[in-house]
Amino acid sequence: MKTNLPLWRAFGPVLPAASPRELLRATVGGAVGIGGCALLVLASPGLFGLPLMLIAPLGASAVLIFAVPNAPLAQPWSAVVGNMVSALVAVLVLRHVPAPLAPAIAVGGAIFAMLTLRALHPPGGAIALLTALDPVPALEMGFLYALAPVGLMTSALVAMGILYDRRTGRRYPFRQPRAADARAPSRLPLAADELASLLQRFNQSPNIGVADLGRILAAAEEEVANHRFDAVTCAQIMTSKLVTVGPDDPIAAVARLFRSHAIKSIPVVEPSGALLGIILQADVIRWLTTPGLSLATVRSRHRITARQMMRTADRAVAADLPVGHLLRRLASQGGEAIPVVDAGGRLGGIITRSDIMRLLLHGTERRAAA
Template sequence: MGRRPGVDILRGAIGAGLAIFFVTFIVTLLPHSRQANIYLVSSFASTAVLLFVLPNSPLAQPWASMLGMLISAVVPILVLQIIPPPYADGLAVAAAIATMMAARALHPPAAGIALLVVLEHEAGIHLGLGFAVFPIATLTGVLIVFAMIYNRFFGISYPTRPLSSNAARDIGTRGPARTLSQRDLADLLVEFNHSANLAPADLARLLAAAEHRAAEALLAETLVRDVMTHNPVSVTPEAPLSEIVSKMTTLNVHTLPVVDSLGYYLGLVDQHDALDELFKEFDLLRRPFRFRAAPPEAEARAILHTDMQTVEGDTPVGTLLERLARREARVVPVTEAGHLTGILTRTDIMALLLKHSPEAHLKDDLESDEVAPAPPPTNAAPEAVNGAQDTQESPAKDQTVDDPVAPITPAP
């Protein structure tokens, strides 16, 4: 069992202690309670552990607690009508457990009630159905009501509520866990023999939290250099506006990095700024009365942005998520000693997440079962093979909206 915070330890222990004190006080106030076979049983303490320490457990829910205790008080009385002690001891416990499980009301402390009834019978005390009503059912009900009030005071939902039709709202996630219904989650718990340990709603929250933690760990452990696009397509500061627009249109991208002749990063050219400048030039050309020649075509240096902070290749990807979430930050330039070495885009991060998705693992498993393709001829030059691979991989990059780095081959 994992370590629990001190607050949780005190909350559960104090709640169980107060509940037992409360039912003890009730029994004490009753006159001649012992003579009337009205007394506390040790199973109440075990029930208090479930109700106050593990209130989310299916074993602690009101249906399981109340019905389980009632079943375990009635079944041994019926067994004793047929089989005498000591043979009735084990049979009464077994029959109580089987009946509780069949009624979907398994409550482990209740099995002690079944054995108690048989032991009292051996001692000459014959407990009837009245014992099942009071103290068993009545005091169990008191414990359940007390647990509802106590847990609600600490913000704990007891009884545990099932998932509604809007599972995404219940578990607060947008991951794959939200697509599982209450029935799917319950079937999973039955399949792995955990239906008595975990409620479907808690399993949904657990899956959502695990997905979130896994994504955080993946992004925190992955470095920018591992997912960035290397050697991005760029323009020089002297590149005219027509060249910039042509590259953006051909690559289907919104941003292009600007580097000098030595490869030093200077800034970024955004599609919106390029189009604004282009519209200004078109507007000048369309004027009917022009007494002077049109101005020269704008260059990249006139419209580039220099306020985009660069990062190095050993930066964790997770630290850049908030930055890339902003509308104006389409890409993050990656530099090494001032030289542009790559660019990280939203598409790169999406590709990383998709690579580790369940669908990707399933696809890899299916592909591993297939026959591997034949290797290229041994007499083929390495350059030709690499060139063929680049040609096949480039179109996938060309189709991404935010990825400005797909290499293109200039037309002859």
């Protein structure tokens, strides 16, 4: 599909503006990470005879680890293995390739090695180029150069990233889903391997993880549901004319209400209107057929009260909750009757499966007419 956007728009900023909190978190994190590495070098310039020193590409690694910790390119495997294999490739190139060609071959070889090992990390290319341009330290140490300073310093930076990001509300490293996981964390009807296949199809695997994609799709699904029902709230579809009982009403009174009304649930409310719980038909049957219940107890039904039979109303929803949110909750948790309460916890109505069906059918008829 063609667009009329001017060409110059392609050269403008692509990233969204960062929030003040994220600006502060990433800025301080980068400083903490590199500062910690510098302190490590000062405290122990040599470890087991291997030199520790700051190298410029660590700054690029810090950008990924502290600014975009959920990105696949920033994960520990990518950072540590990517930097180390790039250093190994650079040392190998320096030993066998003439100087004028070494920088180009080193960078190209590093990219090939990182992609092969599924350890793509952009600072690895910088390590390969830096090593080729300043070959003396790498040639003196040989392949140990990949272990120290490159591997050890990158590992130290990753360790500080794990501590800092977890402490500041970011998830690093981002755990990868197992192939055996039946569903992605978004509760979408897509398995984790299906989400991974989508990323591969659009060549986005290096840029976004499976879990992030699942959350984005779930949020989009929720927005679609809200748009589909024009931001209808629970208060707009609930049944407000209710049959209720008090907490001390006997089981006989509850049973009579079920028999005389075509209802499947009865809310239990205080005289003030505050919701206490809800009783389903199955609850009455369960109390009347409980093993060990004596005949005398059954005959004196006044001893069993609504408070004893009711189940908690922990699935109650706010009156202003969009129906799209409720549908997602019903899809994941189920439920036959959902109480609707106001800000003070007073019962306003009940949403049943019939109410949901009417809403769905109304939306279908409206779209068909359109």
